Amino acid sequence: MSLKQAFESGKFVITTEVGPLKGTDTTELAEVAEILRGRVDAANATDQQSSVMRLGSMVTCYLLQQHGLESVIQMTCRDRNRIALQSDLLSAWVMGIKNVLALTGDVPELGDHPQAKSVYDLDSVQLLGVISKLNEGTDMVGNELKGKPDFFAGAVVNPGADTEASFELQIIKMEKKIKAGAKFFQTQAVYEPEKFYKFMKRVEQFHVPVMAGIIPLKSVGMARFMNKNVAGVFVPDSLIQQMAAATDKTQTGLQITADLIKQLKDVCQGVHIMAIGWEKKVPQILDIAGL
Amino acid sequence: MKTITEQKPLAEILELLKDHKKIYITGCGTCATTCHTGGKAEVLAMKKELEAAGKEVTGWMVIPTSCDILTKYAIMDSIEQINKADAILAMSCGLGIQTVAAFSNKPVYPALNTLFIGWEEHPGHFIEICSQCGDCAIGITTGICPVTRCAKGMLSGPCGGAKDGKCEQKPEHDCAWVLIYNRLKELNMLDKLKEIPAPKNYSKAKIPRQVDIVQ
Numbered sequence: 001m002s003l004k005q006a007f008e009s010g011k012f013v014i015t016t017e018v019g020p021l022k023g024t025d026t027t028e029l030a031e032v033a034e035i036l037r038g039r040v041d042a043a044n045a046t047d048q049q050s051s052v053m054r055l056g057s058m059v060t061c062y063l064l065q066q067h068g069l070e071s072v073i074q075m076t077c078r079d080r081n082r083i084a085l086q087s088d089l090l091s092a093w094v095m096g097i098k099n100v101l102a103l104t105g106d107v108p109e110l111g112d113h114p115q116a117k118s119v120y121d122l123d124s125v126q127l128l129g130v131i132s133k134l135n136e137g138t139d140m141v142g143n144e145l146k147g148k149p150d151f152f153a154g155a156v157v158n159p160g161a162d163t164e165a166s167f168e169l170q171i172i173k174m175e176k177k178i179k180a181g182a183k184f185f186q187t188q189a190v191y192e193p194e195k196f197y198k199f200m201k202r203v204e205q206f207h208v209p210v211m212a213g214i215i216p217l218k219s220v221g222m223a224r225f226m227n228k229n230v231a232g233v234f235v236p237d238s239l240i241q242q243m244a245a246a247t248d249k250t251q252t253g254l255q256i257t258a259d260l261i262k263q264l265k266d267v268c269q270g271v272h273i274m275a276i277g278w279e280k281k282v283p284q285i286l287d288i289a290g291l
Numbered sequence: 292m293k294t295i296t297e298q299k300p301l302a303e304i305l306e307l308l309k310d311h312k313k314i315y316i317t318g319c320g321t322c323a324t325t326c327h328t329g330g331k332a333e334v335l336a337m338k339k340e341l342e343a344a345g346k347e348v349t350g351w352m353v354i355p356t357s358c359d360i361l362t363k364y365a366i367m368d369s370i371e372q373i374n375k376a377d378a379i380l381a382m383s384c385g386l387g388i389q390t391v392a393a394f395s396n397k398p399v400y401p402a403l404n405t406l407f408i409g410w411e412e413h414p415g416h417f418i419e420i421c422s423q424c425g426d427c428a429i430g431i432t433t434g435i436c437p438v439t440r441c442a443k444g445m446l447s448g449p450c451g452g453a454k455d456g457k458c459e460q461k462p463e464h465d466c467a468w469v470l471i472y473n474r475l476k477e478l479n480m481l482d483k484l485k486e487i488p489a490p491k492n493y494s495k496a497k498i499p500r501q502v503d504i505v506q
């Protein structure tokens with residue numbers, strides 16, 4: 001079942017994320033794909049995540065699909081101008097990749113090549129508009145395509161923006177993304193169900209599926225790091241205490257993650273699990289969550 | 292217009308001048324003076340440093356506005372001292388340096404890095420305001436440049452959102468989109484944010500540029 005069909009069927013959709021490694025060794029990728037196949041509806045392949053240079057998202061998606069896993073290609077505007085973006089989209093379609101997540105992308109300064117020149121020729125909203133155009137059979141300036149894709153495009157939104165201005169801006173931008181062609185959303189990591197309920201109440205009216213972002217908690221340090229550094233992500237004290245008190249941190253982390261999914265399940269259309277190193281544990285999380 | 296500059300490290304300047312013994316120094320009385328990078332005080336300090344490094348400084352001047360055409364006459368006035376030098380060290384922005392070079396027949400070396408056009412937000416602290424993109428997009432926001440002041444130059448709105456109003460990507464900066472939101476809210480024009488801006492015309496930013504302004 002394609003990701004699009006999964007949403008249309010009305011089932012609770014589960015996606016996860018695979019971060020390509022630095023280098024050409026794809027053994028790990030094959031293992032992860034085997035473990036995830038049949039348990040998730042699709043897996044995103046990240047695009048030079050956090051601006052750290054590694055194997056590309058397109059070939060990663062291709063390999064995932066070779067192993068029978070539906071894939072979502074993440075495409076950022078950081079490293080490609082509008083010519084490369086459109087060309088890569090066409091190439092991805094030819095390689096059998098049907099889903100794309102349009103992102104603006106982190107600045108190079110955050111990664112391992114901080115001196116790189118950043119591109120940002122388009123932003124995520126404009127990229128979604130370009131994908132819609134390609135789907136209609138022309139490039140972004142109106143030249144006709146010989147053979148056209150039919151991408152199922154998604155985007156991201158941050159439901160936990162900390163100030164009124166940031167929150168309202170997220171809603172306004174989400175609406176623009178929908179107008180430009182986004183058919184589903186994956187959110188930034190959620191740890192506070194109440195805040196997420198409030199967000200979902202606001203965006204219900206858009207009638208576009210939203211997948212709650214889930215990052216499994218691995219340690220107290222990780223929670224503190226996110227609280228300090230990641231905008232719109234707040235791990236409540238109660239969860240940090242729970243982690244601190246745990247004797248088996250891994251088990252507790254998985255349990256907390258599964259509990260979160262259970263609490264969010266009824267208000268959204270799916271979850272997107274960003275396991276960051278715990279990809280092989282995703283089935284365990286789903287088992288505990290009863291999915 | 293104010294061009295913000297910073298002084299290059301002395302070691303780099305000495306490396307640039309390694310083949311030359313006698314140096315003439317030019318400063319600039321406009322932007323570089325207000326930035327404290329190429330005014331009289333900095334020129335004199337540079338003279339001292341060069342002499343300490345074994346160079347001979349044949350003369351110096353602070354050109355009122357280095358980038359101006361009048362620089363030609365300033366150079367003519369000081370031509371004797373300049374002629375005694377092997378090279379000129381210019382303490383001004385890239386425009387000023389090239390103007391000095393255009394009107395002199397000596398090799399010219401930069402003492403400053405030209406950074407950006409900006410404001411002095413508080414004494415000694417400068418922020419970039421416009422990157423001269425050639426296709427001004429301020430109409431989208433009615434007064435704040437998203438191209439230059441957002442770390443990703445996004446025209447359609449903010450990224451994952453700022454933290455306490457600061458940029459998620461470059462926390463030392465205010466998030467441009469929070470500033471834009473607050474401004475439009477105050478002007479009662481938040482609806483403006485609903486428009487999706489067309490992709491920007493970056494052909495207008497391609498170097499080198501030239502223009503005919505018909506009078």
Ligand code: SF4
Pocket residue numbers: 420421422423424425426427428429436437438439
């Ligand atoms: S949009 Fe371009 S011209 Fe206008 S202020 Fe920004 S950088 Fe300068």
Ligand code: SF4
Pocket residue numbers: 440441442443444445448449450451452453454457458459460461465466467468469
């Ligand atoms: S935090 Fe604000 S200024 Fe920084 S990249 Fe995001 S939108 Fe742009």
